[in-house]
Amino acid sequence: xxxxxxxxxxxxxVPGGKVADVTLWRWxxxxxxxxxxxxxxxxxxxxxxxxxxxxxxxxEFFEALGGQDSAxxxxxxxxx
Numbered sequence: 732x733x734x735x736x737x738x739x740x741x742x743x744x745v746p747g748g749k750v751a752d753v754t755l756w757r758w759x760x761x762x763x764x765x766x767x768x769x770x771x772x773x774x775x776x777x778x779x780x781x782x783x784x785x786x787x788x789x790x791e792f793f794e795a796l797g798g799q800d801s802a803x804x805x806x807x808x809x810x811x
Contacts, residue, residue, distance in 0.1 A: 735776055735783035746793060771795040
């Protein structure tokens with residue numbers, strides 16, 4: 732099993748640059764649409780109320796999105 736990361740730690744490892752940890756929470760809960768319109772959600776592991784992800788879970792998420800550039804296409808509403 733891969734090492735599990737907190738959302739804050741995982742946010743620093745997102746391809747294309749760091750995103751806010753709340754963005755990963757949104758990808759877990761709401762997912763993100765692919766170009767074909769399918770909604771893909773980030774897999775996670777739960778430890779109590781804490782959500783954890785691994786690098787392989789992040790990789791699977793972005794592969795499922797079809798290689799979209801996360802820096803340009805993620806639904807983050809925060810200021811950059």
